[in-house]
Amino acid sequence: MAQQITQIPNMQLVTRLFLSPAVHQSLAILQFGANQLTTHLSEIIVDNPLISLHQPTDVHQSNDLSWLPDQNQGSLSDHLLTQVRFVETNAMVRSALMTLCLEVDNAGYLRRPLAEIATFFQLNEQHLITALSLLKQFEPVGVGAKDLSECLMLQAINEPDFNPTALNILEFGQLDQLADDQKWPQLPYSSDDLQEALLAIQGLDPAPGHQYTATDPALYLIPDLVVKNNDQQLTIQVATDSLPQLSFDQSYYEQLISAADQQTKKYLQQKRLQYEQLDASLSKRRTTLALIGTYLADHQQPYLKTLSPAELQPINIQDCAASLGFAPSTISRAIRDKYINCQNRTFALRQLFVRSVNTALSPNALLNRITILINSESPNSPLSDQALTERLAQDQINIGRRTVTKYRKLAGFQNSYARRQTD
Numbered sequence: 001m002a003q004q005i006t007q008i009p010n011m012q013l014v015t016r017l018f019l020s021p022a023v024h025q026s027l028a029i030l031q032f033g034a035n036q037l038t039t040h041l042s043e044i045i046v047d048n049p050l051i052s053l054h055q056p057t058d059v060h061q062s063n064d065l066s067w068l069p070d071q072n073q074g075s076l077s078d079h080l081l082t083q084v085r086f087v088e089t090n091a092m093v094r095s096a097l098m099t100l101c102l103e104v105d106n107a108g109y110l111r112r113p114l115a116e117i118a119t120f121f122q123l124n125e126q127h128l129i130t131a132l133s134l135l136k137q138f139e140p141v142g143v144g145a146k147d148l149s150e151c152l153m154l155q156a157i158n159e160p161d162f163n164p165t166a167l168n169i170l171e172f173g174q175l176d177q178l179a180d181d182q183k184w185p186q187l188p189y190s191s192d193d194l195q196e197a198l199l200a201i202q203g204l205d206p207a208p209g210h211q212y213t214a215t216d217p218a219l220y221l222i223p224d225l226v227v228k229n230n231d232q233q234l235t236i237q238v239a240t241d242s243l244p245q246l247s248f249d250q251s252y253y254e255q256l257i258s259a260a261d262q263q264t265k266k267y268l269q270q271k272r273l274q275y276e277q278l279d280a281s282l283s284k285r286r287t288t289l290a291l292i293g294t295y296l297a298d299h300q301q302p303y304l305k306t307l308s309p310a311e312l313q314p315i316n317i318q319d320c321a322a323s324l325g326f327a328p329s330t331i332s333r334a335i336r337d338k339y340i341n342c343q344n345r346t347f348a349l350r351q352l353f354v355r356s357v358n359t360a361l362s363p364n365a366l367l368n369r370i371t372i373l374i375n376s377e378s379p380n381s382p383l384s385d386q387a388l389t390e391r392l393a394q395d396q397i398n399i400g401r402r403t404v405t406k407y408r409k410l411a412g413f414q415n416s417y418a419r420r421q422t423d
């Protein structure tokens with residue numbers, strides 16, 4: 001019997017969620033940083049004669065502008081040197097740190113080996129190692145890395161709730177296999193996991209230093225949140241005086257609509273509705289940031305008082321979202337490209353969301369602890385990674401040796417054999 005090909009209608013019920021333009025706008029405004037928000041609102045008011053945009057004056061007229069970038073300093077090295085003055089360390093390490101700030105290339109990488117830098121500038125190599133661990137904590141995240149994998153790794157461990165598969169791939173140096181889908185079978189992950197890992201890594205910046213160029217005009221870092229000291233209790237508030245404000249000309253609207261025909265009335269009503277939706281989106285943005293600020297003030301009090309990286313407490317987006325009654329994606333949007341001003345320093349809000357190494361330790365705290373242990377070791381009998389693991393366990397920091405190895409490398413220290421000094 002000859003085979004026949006027939007077409008049979010097939011019905012399938014699919015549920016899809018479509019967001020209205022107003023919801024899209026609300027999500028976009030929540031995600032915008034202060035500079036992006038100003039640009040977005042400036043574009044909108046061009047087509048709406050009833051809306052006025054009031055630019056902030058607080059940022060430019062404050063008596064203390066030390067937290068703002070110097071308009072005469074646009075290079076990456078200048079940006080790094082500005083951060084050096086906030087580091088508490090001895091004069092020798094500070095000198096080494098300043099040297100490294102000048103040694104990074106335009107992409108943010110430290111290409112020359114520390115031994116070569118030590119010889120050329122006649123610096124102590126151990127001071128350079130300590131300085132490098134400090135440099136890797138600077139903004140932009142990823143600066144001071146020796147290669148692409150380390151640069152992406154530094155960014156990944158500072159990214160709240162970064163994709164775990166991508167983190168493992170970076171940790172074990174499997175970036176080349178991930179980049180070639182023909183080599184994916186060599187990796188112990190599913191194709192879906194690898195696709196998600198690839199997207200996560202593509203969201204990182206392979207050249208974090210390129211955002212700083214000496215020829216581009218310097219932009220103000222406008223904080224969305226500011227830390228206030230109220231009777232020794234720190235609170236985080238929305239920096240309303242530093243953000244753009246909208247106003248609607250109600251009297252002009254009434255004057256126009258009273259003499260308008262139907263088509264003009266419809267146009268004016270649409271412009272008023274546009275303002276109301278914008279105002280609602282801005283209000284929601286302020287409310288969301290205020291709630292996040294309150295949550296962070298409750299959980300990061302020690303760090304906000306000292307600004308010591310060792311005081312940062314592990315906080316993830318899921319816990320914050322559950323506590324505030326938001327979806328994790330809402331918190332992620334809200335903290336993106338946002339800055340906070342604390343003690344005359346302005347830094348990325350996401351720095352307060354720290355991935356935990358174990359149940360009670362942040363990466364910066366672990367890096368700091370490992371640095372202290374290695375700096376205090378005997379030069380003739382340096383601590384192996386296993387010995388470091390055991391020392392940390394004595395302080396109730398229970399992590400694996402491989403984790404210690406990873407963070408020892410991120411801190412800029414060689415293995416115990418290379419650190420051993422012989423007479």
